[in-house]
Amino acid sequence: MLTNDYVPGAPDWIDLGSRDTAAAAAYYKELFGWEFVSAGPDAGGYGLFQLAGQTVAALGPLQDDNAKPGWTVYFETADAEATGKAVEQAGGSVRFPPMDVFDQGRLAGYTDPGGAEFAVWQPGTNKGLDRVGAGGLCWTELYTTDAEQAKTFYTTVFGWDTEGMPLPGDSGTYTVVSRAGGGQEGSHGGIMQLGADMLPDGVGYWQPYFAVADCDAVAAKAAAHGGSTVMPPTDMAGVGRIALFKDPEGAYFALLTPEESMA
Numbered sequence: 001m002l003t004n005d006y007v008p009g010a011p012d013w014i015d016l017g018s019r020d021t022a023a024a025a026a027y028y029k030e031l032f033g034w035e036f037v038s039a040g041p042d043a044g045g046y047g048l049f050q051l052a053g054q055t056v057a058a059l060g061p062l063q064d065d066n067a068k069p070g071w072t073v074y075f076e077t078a079d080a081e082a083t084g085k086a087v088e089q090a091g092g093s094v095r096f097p098p099m100d101v102f103d104q105g106r107l108a109g110y111t112d113p114g115g116a117e118f119a120v121w122q123p124g125t126n127k128g129l130d131r132v133g134a135g136g137l138c139w140t141e142l143y144t145t146d147a148e149q150a151k152t153f154y155t156t157v158f159g160w161d162t163e164g165m166p167l168p169g170d171s172g173t174y175t176v177v178s179r180a181g182g183g184q185e186g187s188h189g190g191i192m193q194l195g196a197d198m199l200p201d202g203v204g205y206w207q208p209y210f211a212v213a214d215c216d217a218v219a220a221k222a223a224a225h226g227g228s229t230v231m232p233p234t235d236m237a238g239v240g241r242i243a244l245f246k247d248p249e250g251a252y253f254a255l256l257t258p259e260e261s262m263a
Contacts, residue, residue: 011137015058072119073119116205160177241257
């Protein structure tokens with residue numbers, strides 16, 4: 001699972017782009033108890049989701065009228081420019097080039113060869129999320145039509161280690177991704193191949209998982225407050241209980257009650 005002992009290639013930030021940030025802040029407060037704190041008058045409406053005073057995610061208005069609401073996963077980089085070059089050489093594209101965020105750090109946005117958008121964060125004074133795991137981001141998962149292509153791309157760009165695990169019922173292979181040299185203890189996400197008919201507009205995307213103490217209870221809130229159920233709470237052997245949703249604006253996210261906390 002994720003830790004906040006960040007190293008290059010590991011997820012270190014996540015934010016939600018929304019058309020209605022006030023409504024989004026209210027929705028996620030109902031689900032997770034997160035408080036929205038503005039980043040200040042110069043931040044263009046961007047702010048932080050906090051739990052017990054610790055930053056667990058962020059929220060801001062969409063910057064493009066054609067953009068769709070959604071969560072963006074950021075991976076740490078020591079050099080955003082070098083990562084951008086690696087992305088292009090590996091077959092991805094640049095959505096926006098590296099830019100400074102005050103003294104906080106540098107960010108850049110990219111798209112992988114399968115169309116999944118992601119971003120990178122080069123830390124300055126902001127080293128990343130204060131809190132991951134319980135109450136926050138605990139896993140990241142890429143859904144794509146070409147898992148082998150994705151595996152090659154991300155291992156080239158970030159140097160990830162990968163390990164294939166058979167899915168139940170001989171339904172394919174799930175690829176677990178880890179920080180370089182981290183093994184299973186350093187795993188932070190997975191890659192799953194799906195048919196184009198199972199993806200929005202046939203395009204891959206990164207989905208965040210948020211750790212909750214009671215998947216069923218939070219899933220009920222997610223639906224009651226305007227979310228759409230993609231997959232109801234389901235037990236996954238060796239993992240825990242998970243549920244997949246779209247929030248009221250259509251942003252995909254998942255819930256996870258880890259197996260060890262269900263004992």
